[in-house]
Amino acid sequence: MSIARANRLTPYFFMAPAVVIMAIALLYPLGYMVWGSFKDWDPSQSIGEAEFVGLKNYVTLWNDPNFWESASVTLRFAFFVVSFEMVLGVGLALLLDRNIRGMSVLRTMFILPMMIAPVVVGLMWRYMYHPTVGTFNRTLDSLGIPGVDWLGQHALTSVIIADIWQWTPFIFILALAALQSLPRSALEAARIDGATAWQQIWYIKLPLMMPVLIVTGLLRLIDAFKVLEVILVMTEGGPGLSTEILALRISRTATEFRELGVAAALSNYLLLMLLAFTLGMFGFTRWQEARAAKIRTADEEDA
Amino acid sequence: MPTIHLDHLIKRYGDVEVLHGIELEMADHEFTVLVGPSGCGKSTTLRMVAGLEDVSDGEIYVDGKPVSHLEPKDRDLAMVFQDYALYPHMNVAQNISFALRLARRPKAEVDAKVKEVAATVGLTEFLHRKPGALSGGQRQRVAMARALAKDSSIFLFDEPLSNLDAKLRGQMRAELAVMSQRVQKNMIYVTHDQIEAMTLADRIVVMHGGYIQQQGTPEELFKHPVNKFVAGFVGSPPMNFLHGDIEERDGATFVHGDGFALKLEGAKAEAARTHTHRNTILGVRPSDLRFDPEAPSETALTLDVMVSEYVGAQSVLLCKCGSEDVMVELNSETPVAMGQTLKFAVNPNGVHLFDSENETAI
Numbered sequence: 001m002s003i004a005r006a007n008r009l010t011p012y013f014f015m016a017p018a019v020v021i022m023a024i025a026l027l028y029p030l031g032y033m034v035w036g037s038f039k040d041w042d043p044s045q046s047i048g049e050a051e052f053v054g055l056k057n058y059v060t061l062w063n064d065p066n067f068w069e070s071a072s073v074t075l076r077f078a079f080f081v082v083s084f085e086m087v088l089g090v091g092l093a094l095l096l097d098r099n100i101r102g103m104s105v106l107r108t109m110f111i112l113p114m115m116i117a118p119v120v121v122g123l124m125w126r127y128m129y130h131p132t133v134g135t136f137n138r139t140l141d142s143l144g145i146p147g148v149d150w151l152g153q154h155a156l157t158s159v160i161i162a163d164i165w166q167w168t169p170f171i172f173i174l175a176l177a178a179l180q181s182l183p184r185s186a187l188e189a190a191r192i193d194g195a196t197a198w199q200q201i202w203y204i205k206l207p208l209m210m211p212v213l214i215v216t217g218l219l220r221l222i223d224a225f226k227v228l229e230v231i232l233v234m235t236e237g238g239p240g241l242s243t244e245i246l247a248l249r250i251s252r253t254a255t256e257f258r259e260l261g262v263a264a265a266l267s268n269y270l271l272l273m274l275l276a277f278t279l280g281m282f283g284f285t286r287w288q289e290a291r292a293a294k295i296r297t298a299d300e301e302d303a
Numbered sequence: 304m305p306t307i308h309l310d311h312l313i314k315r316y317g318d319v320e321v322l323h324g325i326e327l328e329m330a331d332h333e334f335t336v337l338v339g340p341s342g343c344g345k346s347t348t349l350r351m352v353a354g355l356e357d358v359s360d361g362e363i364y365v366d367g368k369p370v371s372h373l374e375p376k377d378r379d380l381a382m383v384f385q386d387y388a389l390y391p392h393m394n395v396a397q398n399i400s401f402a403l404r405l406a407r408r409p410k411a412e413v414d415a416k417v418k419e420v421a422a423t424v425g426l427t428e429f430l431h432r433k434p435g436a437l438s439g440g441q442r443q444r445v446a447m448a449r450a451l452a453k454d455s456s457i458f459l460f461d462e463p464l465s466n467l468d469a470k471l472r473g474q475m476r477a478e479l480a481v482m483s484q485r486v487q488k489n490m491i492y493v494t495h496d497q498i499e500a501m502t503l504a505d506r507i508v509v510m511h512g513g514y515i516q517q518q519g520t521p522e523e524l525f526k527h528p529v530n531k532f533v534a535g536f537v538g539s540p541p542m543n544f545l546h547g548d549i550e551e552r553d554g555a556t557f558v559h560g561d562g563f564a565l566k567l568e569g570a571k572a573e574a575a576r577t578h579t580h581r582n583t584i585l586g587v588r589p590s591d592l593r594f595d596p597e598a599p600s601e602t603a604l605t606l607d608v609m610v611s612e613y614v615g616a617q618s619v620l621l622c623k624c625g626s627e628d629v630m631v632e633l634n635s636e637t638p639v640a641m642g643q644t645l646k647f648a649v650n651p652n653g654v655h656l657f658d659s660e661n662e663t664a665i
């Protein structure tokens with residue numbers, strides 16, 4: 001074997017163990033799930049014993065209004081949660097990106113919610129939302145304002161608030177890191193060029209932070225689609241189906257309804273949805289870059 | 304076209320004081336050049352004028368009005384940064400026009416201005432590139448163009464030509480000289496380059512260790528440096544320094560050192576005779592030494608030629624006078640071989656004397 005050829009193969013050789021582990025740890029369960037989704041599968045059976053039913057599980061779900069309700073709850077939850085968290089997190093980062101005494105303590109305090117176990121967060125907020133003894137309603141009561149039916153009528157809003165409380169810090173620290181790695185001198189140049197604080201944010205800081213913000217937003221979006229524990233503890237998906245996001249429905253389909261095949265099909269729908277979002281996002285950035293390049297070449301031809 | 308006055312400007316970073324009371328007066332449309340070794344506080348001074356650094360003490364007056372509390376954008380100035388400070392996400396045209404667009408100038412005017420300054424600095428082909436796809440010199444020109452596009456009354460330059468090749472630098476220097484004549488703005492310019500300082504400046508300010516050593520026209524600084532530091536800093540190749548004692552013999556005054564005894568004349572002799580102590584440093588510029596085998600030894604230095612550096616029409620000889628190094632500037636035609644011992648006449652107007660303790664001029 002020639003040395004050049006050996007050199008060319010070296011990277012593959014080093015990558016091989018990682019590829020094998022990936023294949024086992026990632027692709028095997030995934031394949032298992034896809035395979036299971038084509039079966040009428042009861043928890044008492046092994047996957048081999050279950051009857052193959054083709055796309056029946058998918059069709060059943062497609063025609064199930066509860067599935068659509070759940071998908072809509074998931075989308076609304078993810079949309080509001082990610083939008084608010086992005087705005088709040090980035091806003092806080094812009095606000096706290098300065099060297100004032102005590103700022104580091106403040107920053108550390110801001111990221112505390114993220115470190116609490118989701119179940120604890122769920123319990124905490126459930127007590128705070130309690131209609132009679134909860135913190136919120138007692139406070140409202142003492143101010144003479146009638147209490148709010150947090151986890152009843154406004155259940156979705158309430159879980160969204162809890163999630164924002166827990167995950168805004170995530171956006172905050174990443175945005176802050178992005179902000180602090182911006183080229184200082186470009187900002188100084190902008191100050192000399194006459195940019196107000198707002199214009200600096202709008203024309204310099206945000207565009208330069210954008211790559212980090214896109215990835216951060218994507219991570220949060222994926223997470224928001226899969227959130228389970230907090231909602232499970234707070235509302236168990238209720239009242240009715242008002243907070244039953246897909247992840248929760250999957251877990252109930254598998255455990256309560258004992259339909260593993262349908263649960264697997266549900267998971268695949270969720271996966272496809274996420275995939276579509278991610279690809280859409282990448283496609284969008286690609287398209288924008290391509291458009292910018294096209295404008296550039298057109299301009300260069302003019303010049 | 305304002306006057307600028309730096310009134311006892313002090314800058315501290317924590318406990319460290321890096322500028323110790325800078326006192327500077329700049330007239331209407333004057334071209335002021337700050338020079339000094341690395342770390343002496345040139346950029347800091349410039350950034351304080353720009354408003355990017357807080358003033359620890361003292362005040363900056365523009366047209367008699369204190370400005371140290373104003374934001375940079377309210378000071379009506381443009382600046383070229385030492386590290387370019389371009390906007391990485393904007394292309395060259397957008398970089399150049401940013402200030403104009405913020406000021407909401409009409410698009411036609413902005414486009415015309417961009418074309419004009421881009422042509423001045425030779426960037427027309429690159430208007431649609433991002434800074435990341437430009438060479439260091441090209442980026443520096445973008446920074447320059449960005450400052451020029453902004454019609455400010457004060458221009459601040461922090462080593463704006465340091466990354467250009469010799470030809471381009473010469474071109475830009477000429478361009479700047481013409482521009483400073485034409486636009487009649489106040490310019491403060493930081494540089495390491497002797498030639499830039501000498502050719503562009505109405506006034507040169509030599510800084511060292513956070514103090515102003517001397518300020519004046521290029522000619523004043525070149526001919527009458529107030530201390531050894533300024534003498535050694537201004538002019539290229541630098542001034543030669545030789546240690547010697549002042550002696551009086553036969554009614555004349557001499558500087559006597561290792562391998563030379565030079566007779567002083569006129570006012571220099573008088574000043575040397577009345578000076579408090581005898582230890583001095585003799586300063587002679589390389590260009591004030593003239594090859595002359597016939598020169599009497601009391602007006603000449605006898606030097607051993609060590610190395611000859613050919614730099615075109617002129618050569619620079621590295622010589623020894625006793626144990627000390629001396630540089631001589633010489634017409635390249637002069638037949639000189641290494642290892643020779645030659646006599647060089649000293650231009651009597653080019654003799655400088657410095658106190659050996661506090662290094663001030665005598």
Ligand SMILES: Nc1ncnc2c1ncn2[C@@H]1O[C@H](COP(=O)(O)OP(=O)(O)OP(=O)(O)O)[C@@H](O)[C@H]1O
Binds near residue numbers: 345
């Ligand atoms: N943020 C800072 N904190 C502490 N010291 C600083 C800070 N910025 C600059 N200094 C110090 O101030 C002094 C002056 O720095 P400055 O940048 O003005 O030098 P300069 O004359 O522009 O040098 P150069 O020619 O290398 O650019 C230096 O000794 C530097 O170490």
Ligand SMILES: [Mg+2]
Binds near residue numbers: 346385
């Ligand atoms: Mg500097």
